[in-house]
Amino acid sequence: MKREDIFSSLSIDKSLANKYDFNPYYCCIESGLNDPILIDGKEFIDLASNNYLGLAADKRVIQAISVAAGKFGASMCGTPIATGSMILLQKLQKRLARFVGFEESIIFPSGYQANCAVFMSLAKQEDLIIIDHYAHASLIQGVRLVGCKVKPFLHNNMKHLRKLLEKAAEYKRVFVVTESVFSTEGSIAPFDEIVKLCEEFNAIPVIDDSHGIGVIGKTGRGILEEKNIKDFNGIYTASLGKALANAGGMISAKSELIEYLKYSCPGLIYSTALPPPVLAGMEAVLNIVKEEFSILSERMWRYKKLISGCLIDSGFILTEGQAPITSISVRNVEECALMAKLIHANNILVTPFIPPSVPPNESKIRMIAGANLSEKTIDKALNIFKKVARELELK
Amino acid sequence: MTLEERVLNVIEENLEEKAEFNVNTDLRDELGLDSFAMVIIVNALEDEFNISIEDQHYREIKNAKDIVNALREYCPDLKEA
Numbered sequence: 001m002k003r004e005d006i007f008s009s010l011s012i013d014k015s016l017a018n019k020y021d022f023n024p025y026y027c028c029i030e031s032g033l034n035d036p037i038l039i040d041g042k043e044f045i046d047l048a049s050n051n052y053l054g055l056a057a058d059k060r061v062i063q064a065i066s067v068a069a070g071k072f073g074a075s076m077c078g079t080p081i082a083t084g085s086m087i088l089l090q091k092l093q094k095r096l097a098r099f100v101g102f103e104e105s106i107i108f109p110s111g112y113q114a115n116c117a118v119f120m121s122l123a124k125q126e127d128l129i130i131i132d133h134y135a136h137a138s139l140i141q142g143v144r145l146v147g148c149k150v151k152p153f154l155h156n157n158m159k160h161l162r163k164l165l166e167k168a169a170e171y172k173r174v175f176v177v178t179e180s181v182f183s184t185e186g187s188i189a190p191f192d193e194i195v196k197l198c199e200e201f202n203a204i205p206v207i208d209d210s211h212g213i214g215v216i217g218k219t220g221r222g223i224l225e226e227k228n229i230k231d232f233n234g235i236y237t238a239s240l241g242k243a244l245a246n247a248g249g250m251i252s253a254k255s256e257l258i259e260y261l262k263y264s265c266p267g268l269i270y271s272t273a274l275p276p277p278v279l280a281g282m283e284a285v286l287n288i289v290k291e292e293f294s295i296l297s298e299r300m301w302r303y304k305k306l307i308s309g310c311l312i313d314s315g316f317i318l319t320e321g322q323a324p325i326t327s328i329s330v331r332n333v334e335e336c337a338l339m340a341k342l343i344h345a346n347n348i349l350v351t352p353f354i355p356p357s358v359p360p361n362e363s364k365i366r367m368i369a370g371a372n373l374s375e376k377t378i379d380k381a382l383n384i385f386k387k388v389a390r391e392l393e394l395k
Numbered sequence: 396m397t398l399e400e401r402v403l404n405v406i407e408e409n410l411e412e413k414a415e416f417n418v419n420t421d422l423r424d425e426l427g428l429d430s431f432a433m434v435i436i437v438n439a440l441e442d443e444f445n446i447s448i449e450d451q452h453y454r455e456i457k458n459a460k461d462i463v464n465a466l467r468e469y470c471p472d473l474k475e476a
């Protein structure tokens with residue numbers, strides 16, 4: 001193949017964006033995650049970010065980040081096994097581990113990287129990985145990299161999972177991989193049942209709690225707290241860039257396993273560690289979560305209920321979710337583009353999901369209302385949704 | 396049960412949601428199955444018929460009829476009621 005042909009074969013079909021003269025992706029936000037945010041000099045209500053607790057631009061977090069930058073500078077210019085291993089990283093790894101119920105954790109530059117890297121270090125070709133049909137792209141990529149047999153199970157379907165486990169005896173090791181909160185629709189995995197099935201069949205449960213940490217559980221400690229799972233004998237991963245409002249990805253497990261990964265996981269060992277200001281920002285967020293989770297979470301849930309109620313009353317169809325996420329179910333990508341454009345034209349930023357981010361025929365528009373938004377902002381958003389519904393003639 | 400019925404049953408039992416389809420329905424384009432959904436069905440067919448389906452074969456599968464034809468070709472011993 002000629003080089004020109006190779007490059008021209010790698011183009012993106014933008015016909016949908018061109019047809020509606022609207023592309024919601026890679027928009028240029030000119031402010032922090034404030035209430036409101038700024039896009040093209042215009043004020044927008046942020047219902048798109050994963051800033052669940054609203055702490056990304058909290059003054060106390062900003063202050064902690066500034067102090068750490070003053071003390072430690074921009075970066076340690078080294079991987080976690082080398083100069084990246086500094087006091088803030090070590091402290092945070094312990095603190096995050098305890099937060100979710102372990103002794104030790106490791107922190108990667110991103111959740112995506114953690115998920116991609118971990119399976120290569122744990123699984124071998126002769127193993128079986130059973131994974132939820134709707135698991136995040138990073139988990140799918142991670143398990144595919146192993147080159148072992150991969151069997152997806154129907155989304156949150158315990159009968160199907162059991163059936164696959166019953167047929168898994170021929171494999172050396174069996175992993176069962178899922179997410180806690182499925183973020184495009186807000187469903188929560190029956191992870192207590194999955195853990196029980198794993199015990200019955202001697203399989204290793206792997207949970208990605210990216211949208212659960214700082215969100216669910218009585219004190220915000222995520223899925224293990226939410227489902228009252230004690231002494232978890234599996235692998236826990238989470239992004240630190242959502243409710244915890246910074247960046248990075250964590251992996252927790254029994255201490256021996258974390259020690260093993262520290263010396264065997266290339267995705268950790270060969271990648272520059274998170275910079276000190278981010279680590280300090282995380283620490284500050286955890287301090288706030290400890291003191292204020294109940295207030296922040298009450299607000300987050302109230303906003304979700306207000307938005308969901310208003311959308312249903314206005315004639316939108318929502319997916320049934322148990323997390324503080326509201327997703328409008330649309331018939332197809334065309335309807336998704338049209339609806340997202342109208343909402344955007346009314347200065348609300350939302351997240352449209354079209355395939356391959358979601359299965360074909362399951363396009364969605366997702367909203368997360370962070371606890372930093374004011375009641376007045378939510379009121380304004382509700383009025384906008386009513387107006388959009390009238391324009392779309394939903395009722 | 397005919398081979399056709401068995402294949403349609405396997406597909407029906409392994410969909411995320413109930414759907415109307417027949418032997419000619421394109422599983423990807425009309426039923427909207429993504430690659431993992433196809434793997435779920437292929438794994439279930441492997442169990443149902445006690446066979447192993449190679450990647451290259453399953454990429455060629457468009458609809459239930461293709462599956463039935465492939466089963467007849469590669470597994471002539473399968474009993475048809």
Ligand SMILES: Cc1ncc(COP(=O)(O)O)c(C=O)c1O
Pocket residue numbers: 110111112113115136138179183208210211239240241247248249
């Ligand atoms: C479930 C899930 N896992 C992993 C990731 C990746 O985490 P990160 O953004 O930290 O790379 C995301 C989203 O970003 C996610 O939603």
